[in-house]
Amino acid sequence: MEQCFESTAKAAQERYDPQFLKFLKEFETVFRHERLFPKDCRTCGRTFRTLAEYLLNTVPKGHSFEDCEETMRQPYTMTYRHCSCGNTLVLTLTEETYPYLRELWSMLHEKASRSGRPINEVVREFSDQWQHYIITHNRNEG
């Protein structure tokens, strides 16, 4: 318990939820950027070379992350963001691009049910921290 409080305090300093942090770090190490980037906006023609560049130049649409596993019958997550031209861009995550999708969603659902908050609120919080983490840790990339 003590250890738990300690890590919570440390993460609060860095503004990241300790339960999210593990998954955020995995986005840096195991996320297969090359399968998804460069990505183009079909409406304005803008090219996003990296995940950091993409997150920096788009804004999340609602809670952004949508779990589509039930429909797709495999771990499958869609993230929705708005390009600066107003177009909605979709980034699709599967186990090939991010192997921890199932663990991510079970953590988010567990967090929601334990705190009595709506799942979308927890997902939005994760999405915000995801954006902040990726941009902060990849600022000098490319």
Ligand SMILES: [Zn+2]
């Ligand atoms: Zn655009």
